[in-house]
Amino acid sequence: MGLIGPNGAGKSTLLSVILGIVKPTAGYVRLFGKPISPQSLRKIGYVPQEPYSKDSNFPASVYETVLMGRIPYSRPFPWFGREDHRKVEEALKRLDIEDLKKRKIGELSGGQTQRVFTAKALVGEPELLIFDEPTSGVDSEAKKEFYSILEQLNRDFGITTILSIHDLGVVTKLARTIICINRTLYFDGLTTGFNPNVILPKVYNFAVEVIKHGDHP
Amino acid sequence: MAVLCSLLSVYIVIKRLSLIGDGLAHTAYGGLAIGLAIGSVESILSNPFLVGGAIVIAGSIMITKAIRSARFSGDAAVAVFLELGLATGIFVTSVTRNYGFNLNALLFGSILLVTWTQIYATALVLALTIVTIFVLYKQLLYTIFNEVQASAAGIVTWKFDYLLAVLTGIAVIVSIPVVGILLTSALFVLPALTSLQIARSFKQTILMSPIFGLLSIILGILFSIIEPNAAPGGTIVLVGLTLLLATMVTRKITSLFKH
Numbered sequence: 001m002g003l004i005g006p007n008g009a010g011k012s013t014l015l016s017v018i019l020g021i022v023k024p025t026a027g028y029v030r031l032f033g034k035p036i037s038p039q040s041l042r043k044i045g046y047v048p049q050e051p052y053s054k055d056s057n058f059p060a061s062v063y064e065t066v067l068m069g070r071i072p073y074s075r076p077f078p079w080f081g082r083e084d085h086r087k088v089e090e091a092l093k094r095l096d097i098e099d100l101k102k103r104k105i106g107e108l109s110g111g112q113t114q115r116v117f118t119a120k121a122l123v124g125e126p127e128l129l130i131f132d133e134p135t136s137g138v139d140s141e142a143k144k145e146f147y148s149i150l151e152q153l154n155r156d157f158g159i160t161t162i163l164s165i166h167d168l169g170v171v172t173k174l175a176r177t178i179i180c181i182n183r184t185l186y187f188d189g190l191t192t193g194f195n196p197n198v199i200l201p202k203v204y205n206f207a208v209e210v211i212k213h214g215d216h217p
Numbered sequence: 218m219a220v221l222c223s224l225l226s227v228y229i230v231i232k233r234l235s236l237i238g239d240g241l242a243h244t245a246y247g248g249l250a251i252g253l254a255i256g257s258v259e260s261i262l263s264n265p266f267l268v269g270g271a272i273v274i275a276g277s278i279m280i281t282k283a284i285r286s287a288r289f290s291g292d293a294a295v296a297v298f299l300e301l302g303l304a305t306g307i308f309v310t311s312v313t314r315n316y317g318f319n320l321n322a323l324l325f326g327s328i329l330l331v332t333w334t335q336i337y338a339t340a341l342v343l344a345l346t347i348v349t350i351f352v353l354y355k356q357l358l359y360t361i362f363n364e365v366q367a368s369a370a371g372i373v374t375w376k377f378d379y380l381l382a383v384l385t386g387i388a389v390i391v392s393i394p395v396v397g398i399l400l401t402s403a404l405f406v407l408p409a410l411t412s413l414q415i416a417r418s419f420k421q422t423i424l425m426s427p428i429f430g431l432l433s434i435i436l437g438i439l440f441s442i443i444e445p446n447a448a449p450g451g452t453i454v455l456v457g458l459t460l461l462l463a464t465m466v467t468r469k470i471t472s473l474f475k476h
Contacts, residue, residue: 019369020368020369020371021368042370046366046369046370048363048365048366052363058361059413059416059417059418059419059421060362061419063418068355071359071370077351
C-alpha cells in the first residue's frame with residue numbers, strides 16, 4: 001500500500017498514530033481488528049524516516065541493531081535466546097548483509113543502513129511492515145535493490161507493506177492500493193482506480209503534469 | 218564509585234548530556250547548602266544529604282523534562298541547573314552565614330576521610346544501579362538508541378528516560394562528598410568516552426566503561442602516593458584523560474594498519 005502526499009501532509013503523523021506513538025484527537029485505531037497493544041505492535045515491523053542519524057555516536061554493531069528488533073519478543077535481562085539469534089542470522093542473510101555483521105552502525109552507507117533497518121523490522125516476524133520514506137538519502141541503485149527486496153518479501157511471505165513515499169512512479173508501479181492524503185483523505189483504493197490527473201492537482205495544489213513512462217505514470 | 222559513575226556515563230554521553238555530572242554536582246552544592254540551612258532548624262532533616270539528594274534528583278528530573286518538552290537542548294538545560302545550583306549555594310551560604318560549609322572539601326571531596334556510612338550508601342546505590350541496568354537492559358538500550366522505534370515496539374520510553382535521570386541524580390549525591398565536584402563530573406564523562414573509542418558494540422561499551430573508570434582511579438591514587446604533593450582528584454582525572462588519549466591514538470593506529 002502506498003501512502004502518498006506532499007510534505008507536511010501528515011503522512012508520518014498518520015503512521016505515528018497507527019503505531020500508538022501519537023494519540024488521535026478523534027477516532028480510533030484498530031490493529032488487526034483490535035485496539036493497539038504490545039501484542040499487536042509486535043506484529044508490525046517499523047522503519048522510521050531517519051532510523052539512524054549520522055551524527056549519533058551510538059556504539060551498536062549491525063548485529064546488535066538487528067537484534068533489537070527482537071526485543072518485543074524477549075524477556076528482561078540482557079540475554080537473547082537461540083531463536084532470537086537464529087532470526088537475526090536469517091534476516092541478515094535475506095538482506096544480503098551478513099558480511100556487515102560486526103561493523104558499527106554509524107560506518108555504513110545509506111543503502112547499507114537501509115538494509116540493516118529492514119532486517120531489524122523483519123526479525124520480529126511481522127505481519128505488517130511500515131516504511132516511512134525509506135529511500136530518502138539512498139542512491140538510485142540501492143533504491144532499486146530495496147524495492148526488489150520488498151517485492152520478494154511480499155511474494156515469499158505475503159507480508160503487507162505500507163510505504164510512505166514521494167516517488168509517484170514507484171508507488172504506481174509497486175503498490176496495489178494507494179492512500180493519498182494532504183491533511184485529509186483524497187483517495188483510498190486500488191492503484192488501478194487511481195487517476196493522477198484528477199487527484200494530484202487537488203492534493204498538491206498546483207498543476208501537475210504526469211509524464212508517462214511505458215504504460216504507467 | 219568509579220563503577221557506578223562509569224556505567225551511567227555510557228548512557229549520559231550517548232544522550233549528549235556529558236556535562237550533567239557537573240551540572241548536577243553544582244546543583245548538589247546548592248542543594249547541600251539548603252540542606253545544611255534547614256538542618257540547623259529541623260532535626261528530622263538534619264542530614265543535609267537527604268535534602269541535598271532530593272534536590273539533585275529533582276533537578277535531574279527537571280532537566281530531563283525540559284529536554285523532552287523540546288524547549289531546551291541537553292546542554293542548555295544542564296547549564297541552567299548548574300548555574301541555579303551554584304548561585305543558590307553561594308546565596309544560601311552567605312545569607313545563613315554558614316561558612317562551616319567547607320567549599321574545598323566539596324570541590325575535591327575527601328577520599329581519605331570516607332565514613333562507613335558513605336561506603337555502605339555507595340555500595341547500595343551501585344547494587345541498585347547494576348540490577349536496574351541489568352534487568353531493564355533491553356528497554357534502556359532501545360530507548361536511548363531511538364525513542365521513536367522503541368515506542369513503536371511498545372516500550373513506554375518516557376519512564377525509562379526519567380529512570381536514568383533519577384539514577385544519575387542518586388549517583389551524583391553519593392559521589393560528591395567522597396570524590397568532589399571535579400571528579401564526579403569527570404567520572405560521568407571520561408570512562409564512557411574512552412570506551413566509545415574502541416568498543417565495537419554497546420555491550421562492549423558498557424563493560425569497558427567501568428574498567429576505564431576503575432583504572433583511572435587506581436592509577437590516579439597510585440600516582441598521588443608516589444608524588445606526595447599531588448592531590449588524588451587531579452591525578453585521577455589526568456590519568457582518565459591520558460587513557461582517553463591512548464584509546465584515540467590506538468584507534469588511529471589500527472585504522473592506519475587496515476589500509
